[in-house]
Amino acid sequence: MALLETKGLTAHYGDFQALFGVDIRLEQGETVAIIGANGAGKTTLMRAITGVLRGQADQIRHKGTAIGHLMPDTIMKRGVVMVPEGRKLFPSLTVEENLLIGGQHKGGRDLGDRIDSFLSRFTGAPDPMALAAGHDGTGLWTLDTIYEIFPVLKERRNNPGTALSGGQQQMVAIGRALMSNPEILLCDEISLGLAPVVIRDIYAALPRIREGGTSVIVVEQDIGQALKVADRVYCMMEGRVTLEGRPEDISRDDIHAAYFGAKA
Amino acid sequence: MIWIDTIVQGVLLGGLYALFAAGLSLVFGIMRLVNLAHGDLIVMAAYLILVVVSVLGLNPFVAAVIAAPIMFVFGWILQKGVLNRTLGEDILPPLLVTFGLSVVIQNALLEGFSADSQRISMGPLETASVSAGPVTVGLLPLLTFASAILVIVGLNWIFYRTSIGRAYRATSDDPVTASLMGIRPDRVFASAMGLALIVVTIAALYLGTRSNFDPYVGPARLIYAFEAVIIGGLGSLWGTLAGGVIIGVAQTVGASINPEWQILAGHVAFLVVLLIRPRGLFPRAVD
Numbered sequence A: 001m002a003l004l005e006t007k008g009l010t011a012h013y014g015d016f017q018a019l020f021g022v023d024i025r026l027e028q029g030e031t032v033a034i035i036g037a038n039g040a041g042k043t044t045l046m047r048a049i050t051g052v053l054r055g056q057a058d059q060i061r062h063k064g065t066a067i068g069h070l071m072p073d074t075i076m077k078r079g080v081v082m083v084p085e086g087r088k089l090f091p092s093l094t095v096e097e098n099l100l101i102g103g104q105h106k107g108g109r110d111l112g113d114r115i116d117s118f119l120s121r122f123t124g125a126p127d128p129m130a131l132a133a134g135h136d137g138t139g140l141w142t143l144d145t146i147y148e149i150f151p152v153l154k155e156r157r158n159n160p161g162t163a164l165s166g167g168q169q170q171m172v173a174i175g176r177a178l179m180s181n182p183e184i185l186l187c188d189e190i191s192l193g194l195a196p197v198v199i200r201d202i203y204a205a206l207p208r209i210r211e212g213g214t215s216v217i218v219v220e221q222d223i224g225q226a227l228k229v230a231d232r233v234y235c236m237m238e239g240r241v242t243l244e245g246r247p248e249d250i251s252r253d254d255i256h257a258a259y260f261g262a263k264a
Numbered sequence B: 001m002i003w004i005d006t007i008v009q010g011v012l013l014g015g016l017y018a019l020f021a022a023g024l025s026l027v028f029g030i031m032r033l034v035n036l037a038h039g040d041l042i043v044m045a046a047y048l049i050l051v052v053v054s055v056l057g058l059n060p061f062v063a064a065v066i067a068a069p070i071m072f073v074f075g076w077i078l079q080k081g082v083l084n085r086t087l088g089e090d091i092l093p094p095l096l097v098t099f100g101l102s103v104v105i106q107n108a109l110l111e112g113f114s115a116d117s118q119r120i121s122m123g124p125l126e127t128a129s130v131s132a133g134p135v136t137v138g139l140l141p142l143l144t145f146a147s148a149i150l151v152i153v154g155l156n157w158i159f160y161r162t163s164i165g166r167a168y169r170a171t172s173d174d175p176v177t178a179s180l181m182g183i184r185p186d187r188v189f190a191s192a193m194g195l196a197l198i199v200v201t202i203a204a205l206y207l208g209t210r211s212n213f214d215p216y217v218g219p220a221r222l223i224y225a226f227e228a229v230i231i232g233g234l235g236s237l238w239g240t241l242a243g244g245v246i247i248g249v250a251q252t253v254g255a256s257i258n259p260e261w262q263i264l265a266g267h268v269a270f271l272v273v274l275l276i277r278p279r280g281l282f283p284r285a286v287d
Helices: A042-050 A072-077 A095-103 A111-123 A128-132 A143-149 A151-155 A166-178 A196-203 A206-211 A223-229 A252-260 B002-031 B038-056 B060-081 B092-113 B139-161 B163-173 B175-180 B185-210 B218-232 B237-257 B259-276
Strands: A004-013 A016-026 A031-036 A060-062 A080-083 A184-188 A215-220 A232-237 A240-245 B129-132 B135-138
Touching (some): A031 A252, A095 A143, A095 B163, A166 A196, A206 A215, B002 B135, B002 B163, B002 B185, B038 B218, B129 B139, B135 B139
Parallel strands (some): A031 A215, A080 A184
């Protein structure tokens, strides 16, 4: 059983269909990269997995459980956490508060969940506590360990998150997601708009994240970076997976064909 | 010397207006919801306190402590069941729905309590006063002002020092990203409305003990609350207190010149502040 799996995943924005039967899977401990041009459906896939875009329950399975119909907060409490495209820090919060908020709702045992869990016995709605069980949110990542991998954040802990440079903001966004000790970390375009040297610094944290027991999906437009870090690669085009393989097994031509839809 | 007295009375009156406005400011600050039924909710809470006082024979302060959790639950259900459905890109639906709610509350209160004006009795406290030099102030206005300060200190503490306050600010910034952090925005909004209605209950306690009220006085209170919030700058709680004080002082100064000018002077002060600082005195940085 795969850790995370999509089967025939479709997604729509109103009348517009963005995904046409996408099958991907992520095994325990793996790092998978999803590459593709703008509009290929990569971000839509991330939005579907995290519940921002909800669809049919059984098109997405996490450890065998259908999660396609669940709310984003329940999916997060199961340990599937995203670093959103564009970083999306909370401007009203300081760097440290941005980090803390990532860890404050893990585990799914807050009062609202308890009440909803109780009510679900009568309404037949999904029980959020049962769905979040099995992931307690403890592990390697605390404020201290995040400041260890990104020391610059400690110096700037009391600044507003949005006062930081793009690369530092990306570190906050990654740290915020790690604070819940996710089982699966989804990174959506984390190198977008950053200088190569900054991208290298950010990707330097990846081995440590994997050591912490987290499996990772990175969505990248930077093919070189994706091939370097990933165990397996999926290439998407126009809402479909056009190529799947290990970086060492796929050629430049394969990628070119899958990425642009034509031979070089 | 009479001027000092006038200004002190005005400042204390401002405390009452700040209490009317604090709940409005809180709700707008967190979910960008302009609640046109705010004044009517205050009147509703005043009737609730009145019922507890007359049925159980309790002191109004104790009655307010009993009424507050009831109002919290009412606010929670109102937000979760009705108002959350109106929030979105368009600002018109919440305005229309809360306007309708205002009419519904007024008519329900009229049906239940008739149009007779009511008052919550505080006994000897109503006339008690303290003197400091040339100024003599009523104990009740002093308590009102102290309550306003306590409410604003308390709300600021919740906002900036607690994890639920962090969730309020994050959800206010970006509900979708907040939900990716395990926050359920509709719940956060429901608890914020509940909290606002606890503040409403405190405002109602002083509304009901300091003046007469009937089912229709809500909208008039709402005007002062709006003016206080806008003078202070949308979403700033200390600004709301400053706004309340400015209106209160303008009203007592106006009344001391000519009793007919009391209400007018308050509105004129509001317009003057709007002319000089259209975004209010203490606008939030991110808006």
